[in-house]
Amino acid sequence: MNHPYKKYETTELWHVISEAIEELVANQEVEEMTSREYIVGYFCAKLSHVEEDRA
Template identity: 85%
Template sequence: MNHPYKKYETTELWHIISEAIGELVANQDIEEMTSREYRVGYLCAKLSHVEEDEAKNG
């Protein structure tokens, strides 16, 4: 499936976030209402920007 977060799919961050969301769904802590790829990708993008900003600001 094509989505704007494709570049993150092979990262460790993607795997961790996807697994965590899967666990929350399995425990019925959250309900999936949209594509997991978009949610995981969005979180990866947000966290990646935070890491980039922290690296710049040292």
């Protein structure tokens, strides 16, 4: 699936966030209303901007 966050897919950040969301969904603590790729990518982008601002 195409999404605007492709550049993050191979990062460690992507892996960690995806795993965390998977755990939350499995425990029924959150419900995914859009694609996992979009959710994970959104968080990666937001967190990457925080890191850039701190540099």
